Amino acid sequence: MICGPTAAGKSAIATDLAAEYGATIVSADSRQVYRGFDIGTAKPSRELRSRVPHCGIDTAEPVERYSAARWAGEADRWIGEAERSGRVPLIVGGTGLYIRSLVEPFAESPVLDTVRRERLAAELGGKSIAELQRWCEALDRPRAHLGRTQLLRSIETALLSGTKLSDAHARARTAPSRARWGRARYLVVDAGETSADRIARRAREMFDGGWVEEVSALMQNVPADAPAWKSAGYAAVRALAEGKLDLSSAVEKVIIETRQYAKRQRTWFRHQLPADTVTRLDPGGSPAQQRAAVREWWEKSE
Template identity: 55%
Template sequence: MNSTVALAASNGSEQAMAPLCCIVGATAAGKSALAMQLAEARGLSIVSADSRQVYRGFDIGTAKPSHEDRRCVPHYGLDVVDPEERYSAHRWALEATRWCDEARSADRSPLVVGGTGLYVRALVQPLDAVPELDADRRAALEPWLASQSLHELQRWCARLDPVRAHLGRTQLQRAIETALLDGTRLGDHLARPQTTARPVRYLVVDPGPALALRIADRVQAMLAAGFVEEIERLRTHIPADAPAWNASGYGVLRQYVEGTLPRSAAIERVIIETRQYAKRQRTWFRHQLPTEAVTLVNPLEEDARDITLAWWDAAQQSDGVHT
């Protein structure tokens, strides 16, 4: 049974078919603040859809919710696996299904919040069509993929699966793996028409041109909170090839910690890297979500909180939109 069917059939009640509400957007857009305001006002639980926050110990650079936020609102999807472990969208969707059920069992509706679009899609669309790759063959291919530059991965992907050649390193690796190990294109699988087993509503958080400055400010805030010190601790016991190091900023600042990159240059590269990642996220949400199921909100506007509350309340009164 795929994750979507499991989500819809898990308790068979009318509540299970209520619209699944997702707050999404680029990194530093302001999703978490609006989600916390909504969750506190409506008694919700938050399910994190963030491919970086699943790793234990990688806290500051992934902007994990504070301990205070976690005390105020139950959170799922944080600190799920060790940094050395590979974690897929398919696995997240299966576990997110269970987390949503746990939230409902505690009389708290789940609210999916995050910037990893593939995670959200894995939860709301069937994944049976996406091939499962042999774990041993993937492990054998991993060292070669890890040794390739981003440019080289893009070049390979442009030949093997062109529609995915513009994506980030993790998505490029997955596309190349699928093409080489399964003989098919992941882009073709994901482009097939899909239907969901439940209605979905999306709140897309986007501050517009202000996002670039927000990213720079967030990087500075992370540094002030001990981002470098966190990396110094992690590198003493986490292997350099651990998947968790792929989170934006960690690899570059580790170069600074190891003395191979000046601090000012490292910070500038982190900001640029994060902005590039945010651009890819914004593009994904702009083109991959059904417009009829999307509400846009600028978190910098005075009525952002009111829009968010109204979005939630309206979703609870409707049967949603099937994507």
């Protein structure tokens, strides 16, 4: 698996490896699953995808809620298809929860009725953390110590489905592990001190490449509350398209938001992967040194 923060160069490394060794890239990016949201999610071009097989891109409509558990289930299928065709599956992306869900069994949350959920959300929305904790104590005690979002999810799941999320997660923890990935090896790619500049440069290239036009077209058909709009940067570009921000402010907002997102990813990959399975690519190495390190990692991982 190749993973790490956004704009670190993961895709370029993965593409070179896939072309050289006959691999199929399985995208572990929660933003690239949505159709039509292309420029701001840095999807590989259709031309590149025609040369190097990719899975996990354009798999969901913008209005769909796409969970890590669903991704893991579909990733298992994509991996199996790649292996049956004689190709090596290469997991690539920056969504840590997706990567974890492939390695560790993950509990799928029950599907809740949208109308009833909205009514309940309106009732619970004004309650304090202390009040929500009391509700959760009565409905799903093991989760009563969690934050507001998780408390709300626990309460609505218990009330609307009769299922406790704590029970679902306990079953997942005791389920058989995904043996296929029990010995997964990770290459963590991080641009280090150059990350901020890379993010700024890529953001400006996205604006130059038609991001505003893409968002304007999406606004004609995709509801404002669709999950896909939560992808990093899209709110700022949408505000620009609506005349609520000027171009300079929108660009700066996207850069700041993306840097914050990269920081969260960096923290996750620093602390959540087993240390003995991780190779960290030296961001200060020369291109030749990095190529050699990548190929050494690949040969050890096969």
